[in-house]
Amino acid sequence: MASAPPLGQGTVTLAARELTKRFGDRIALREVSVDARAGELVGVIGPNGAGKTTLLAILAGVVSASSGEVVGPPHEVGWVPQQPALYSKLSVAENFRLFARLERVSDPEAAVRRMLEQTGLSERADEVVARLSGGNQQRVNIGIGLLREPRALLLDEPSAALDPRQRERLWEFIVALAARGTTVMFSTHDVAEAERFGDRLLVLADGELLFAGTPPELERAVAGGESPDFETAFVRFLRERGH
Amino acid sequence: MRWLFVKDLQILRRSPLLVALLVVYPIAIALMIGFALSSPPGKPKVAFYTQVAPGKSKLKFGTQAINVSKYAKELFKSVQAIKVNSRAAAIAKVRNGQALGALIVPGDIIGQLQNLVKSGVGTPTVELILNSNDPVESQFVQQAIAARVNDVEQAISAQVLRLASTDMRRVLNGGTLNFAGQHYHLLGLRNSNTILRGAIAALPPKSPLRTAIGQVVSFAQLAIDGLGFANPVLGSIGRPLTVKQTQLAGRTTPINSYAVAIAIVLSLMLVTLLLAAGMLALERSEHAYTRLVRGLVTPLRLLVEKIALSAGCAGALALVMSAFVSIFVHLNWARFELWIVALGLGAVAFGALGVAIGAFAREVSGASLMAFLVSLPIAFVALVPSQAVSSAVGTVLGVVAFLFPFKAALQAASNAFTGGAPGIGWPLVHLFVLAVVFAGLARLAARRLAT
Numbered sequence: 001m002a003s004a005p006p007l008g009q010g011t012v013t014l015a016a017r018e019l020t021k022r023f024g025d026r027i028a029l030r031e032v033s034v035d036a037r038a039g040e041l042v043g044v045i046g047p048n049g050a051g052k053t054t055l056l057a058i059l060a061g062v063v064s065a066s067s068g069e070v071v072g073p074p075h076e077v078g079w080v081p082q083q084p085a086l087y088s089k090l091s092v093a094e095n096f097r098l099f100a101r102l103e104r105v106s107d108p109e110a111a112v113r114r115m116l117e118q119t120g121l122s123e124r125a126d127e128v129v130a131r132l133s134g135g136n137q138q139r140v141n142i143g144i145g146l147l148r149e150p151r152a153l154l155l156d157e158p159s160a161a162l163d164p165r166q167r168e169r170l171w172e173f174i175v176a177l178a179a180r181g182t183t184v185m186f187s188t189h190d191v192a193e194a195e196r197f198g199d200r201l202l203v204l205a206d207g208e209l210l211f212a213g214t215p216p217e218l219e220r221a222v223a224g225g226e227s228p229d230f231e232t233a234f235v236r237f238l239r240e241r242g243h
Numbered sequence: 244m245r246w247l248f249v250k251d252l253q254i255l256r257r258s259p260l261l262v263a264l265l266v267v268y269p270i271a272i273a274l275m276i277g278f279a280l281s282s283p284p285g286k287p288k289v290a291f292y293t294q295v296a297p298g299k300s301k302l303k304f305g306t307q308a309i310n311v312s313k314y315a316k317e318l319f320k321s322v323q324a325i326k327v328n329s330r331a332a333a334i335a336k337v338r339n340g341q342a343l344g345a346l347i348v349p350g351d352i353i354g355q356l357q358n359l360v361k362s363g364v365g366t367p368t369v370e371l372i373l374n375s376n377d378p379v380e381s382q383f384v385q386q387a388i389a390a391r392v393n394d395v396e397q398a399i400s401a402q403v404l405r406l407a408s409t410d411m412r413r414v415l416n417g418g419t420l421n422f423a424g425q426h427y428h429l430l431g432l433r434n435s436n437t438i439l440r441g442a443i444a445a446l447p448p449k450s451p452l453r454t455a456i457g458q459v460v461s462f463a464q465l466a467i468d469g470l471g472f473a474n475p476v477l478g479s480i481g482r483p484l485t486v487k488q489t490q491l492a493g494r495t496t497p498i499n500s501y502a503v504a505i506a507i508v509l510s511l512m513l514v515t516l517l518l519a520a521g522m523l524a525l526e527r528s529e530h531a532y533t534r535l536v537r538g539l540v541t542p543l544r545l546l547v548e549k550i551a552l553s554a555g556c557a558g559a560l561a562l563v564m565s566a567f568v569s570i571f572v573h574l575n576w577a578r579f580e581l582w583i584v585a586l587g588l589g590a591v592a593f594g595a596l597g598v599a600i601g602a603f604a605r606e607v608s609g610a611s612l613m614a615f616l617v618s619l620p621i622a623f624v625a626l627v628p629s630q631a632v633s634s635a636v637g638t639v640l641g642v643v644a645f646l647f648p649f650k651a652a653l654q655a656a657s658n659a660f661t662g663g664a665p666g667i668g669w670p671l672v673h674l675f676v677l678a679v680v681f682a683g684l685a686r687l688a689a690r691r692l693a694t
Contacts, residue, residue: 062537062693079537083530087250089257094250101246102539128257144534 011038013151013183014059014077019068021054021207028054029207031068036152036183036200041175043198044187045234047243050204052187053082056154059185078145078153082160084137085144088130092121092140095129099144115143119173135166139173152183159193171197195230203234205243247540247548251522255556265517265556269510269564286323287343287384290336294350302356302399309402311353321387330370337374344384345372356399415470432470436463499572504657507568509622511561511586511656512593512649516614518553519597523685523692524610532692542689546598546682553597554590561586565660574660581659581667589652592674595681596648602688625650648677 014036021029029051036042044052057063059070060079086095096115100108116122119139129137138158145153158174159167175197178184188194194201195215203211203218211218219226219233223240227233255262293315300312325342327333333345347370349355355367371388413420417431430438439460446453526532526545536542565574565582574582597614604610625644629637644650655670 060537062533079534081530081533085530085534087254087529087531089254090250094253098246098250099534099539102535 012036013038013072014185015071016059017069017071019055019058019065019070021051021058021063022066027207029058029065032204032207032209033068034059034185034202034209034212036185038151038183039178039181040183041178041197041199042183042185043194043201044185044204045189045191045194045201046204046210047238048189049206051207052204053156054207055202055204056156056185056187060154076150076152078148078150080142080145080153080155080158082156082158084129084141086129086137086140089128091126091128092116092132093125095140096143096147100147103148105147111147115147118146118177119143133166135162135170138162138166138170142170142173146177146182150182152185153177155184155186157187157189159188159190167193191231191234192229203237205238205241210241210243211237244540244544244548247535247545248552251548251552254522254525265514266560269507269514269560270567272506272510286321287387288336288341289322289324289384289388290327290333290342290345291319291324291348292327292330292333292345293348295348295352296350300353302353309398311356315348321390322384334372337372340374343374344388346370346388347372411470415467432463432467436460436467439463500574500661501657503565503568503572503574504653504660505626507561507564507586508589508649508653508656510564511557511590511652512618512622513615514557514560515553515590515593516597516600516618517611518556519549519594520601520604520610520614521607522552523549523598523601523689524604524607527605527692528607536693542692543686546602546685546689549598549601550591550594550678550682554587554594557593558583558587558590561590575662578659578662582656584671585652585655585659585667588671588674588678589648589655592648592652592678592681595678595685599681599685599688602685602692605691621647621649625653645673646677648674648681651677 012035015034017033018031019029019033020027020031032051032055034042034055044055046052054063056079058065060077061070062079087098090098093112093116096112097108100111100115105111116125119136119142121136121139121143124132124136129140132140142153142155142158145155155174159170162170171193174184174186186198198215200212200214201218202209211221213221215230218237219230222233222236227236295311300310300315302309302311325336327336327345330347333342333347336342337345349368349370352367352369355365359365359367369392371385373384412418413429413431415432417429417434420427420429439456443453443456443460446456523546526535532545535545540548562582565586568574569576596617600614600617601610604613621644624640625647627637627640629641632640651670651673655667655674658667658670
């Protein structure tokens, strides 16, 4: 079992200890511990069924762990599900306004204006969400997760089903968030994306945390010499550990 | 919860086709029922050919007569007669679709009837030709004509009995008989008996006539006793049947008002089920359910919001429908507050059932389909009369109807509209219990929405 070592700088904004999740006889997560600091971008990668979504869902408070603990209340963590959780018949501003009110934000209108600005959708505020591109819908989806200005944001495969241009713009937005001090933990199937944007990576397989560290550390952890690219190194890493 | 309510109303406002369908559909049902109840059924066209000569339609019984043409006129109140001049023309009308049937009366029908009455011989026959393309209308024509034929049969038998009874009374008591313009005096058995007894008394004690006249007196007495008994029996057979109606408890609900209650509760059920099931399933289809129940709103509050939304919309629509239908059928406006209670609680129970369906189905299309499929059997089971099926099947249907809100809502609405039996208290309690049970089931099933 590996544990995510704390980085030297910044406040820990997201922490969990020895999380285990069982679905009947199947163990989806085995004693996984994680830490993330302010402004850090943490990528969670692994093959299908590794437990990536389960880990994020437990950290978000959507699913309860069978054992282990999440440090800090879940409502201080923003959560962005993989599929845009929006009302397609409402406009961008109406979606922000609704969730700001449900989140009991002190000044919902100010939160709506702030989020329209952050997502770059001010000019499309009155447009019905169903008419937006997938990338812009994902921006609104993330914007809703940020309405309460959480210390940490959990993104479950945020760039899935986006074209390269939309993906590029989305990552610009996420990187800017981290630059403002928000901790961002994201899961992805795109290993190159994880290498490019993740300050640190968590590698999960069959519910077990196999690695926690920077992308270069992961490449160095692979035995048998240098790999032609990061994806090859990742696949070798999994194979060496029996996955 | 207020903001969720506002959000759902915004979504409904932006789904004009759905809202139009939900509004137009029940109003169309109400309109159809209203017009059907307030308009008399159309008269089917029947070609009519009679070979009976004008003025020859009287059936004579001694001194009295029955005019058969009177019953033909009654028939024409039920059907629209197309008078034709030949049998072939009557058949042609049926063949080319101008008439649903043809009634052909032979020229000797009066003679045949007369002969049957006098001698008991013969089978008087009229001919009915039907168009079999439309079995329902054919049956209607058949029933209308059979009813009129039955009227003629009853009139003849009643007249025969009346005549027999009158003649018997004359034989018994004597009287005056008018025949061919002449008046005849009949002595009667009772008078004859008295006279004969007087004659016996006047005879010498040893007279041989005493025995002979005594035998005649005995016969007359026997006949008097026999006919005295037969006369009231004949009279009772000839008397029309009287139905004495007794209401054991409460008041009956007029059939029109009951039909209106069915239409309105059916619409209430459809709109509430579709709205509640669809709007809850929409939360999952939009992937918003998990985000909502992650600390923003509890699953139970979300279910209550959907029940309130669907019940509010459908209840208001049902009230408007009730007011509209009251143009056609009398509904008791003095009980308006009970309309609100009955339709409101009915809508809440249907709403709870709707969210249970939405939670089980999870997808909007599946939830809508399931709501529609569930609603029809629920209504059907509740509307099957218990006497129409065997007792075992009736018990099963009764139990199934008890488990769903349609029957209780119908009883409550029916009572609210008219004040008819049964009372409104028990149906309201029943609806409340069902609402709680289905909301509980929906809460359990809502766990599936998060996956």
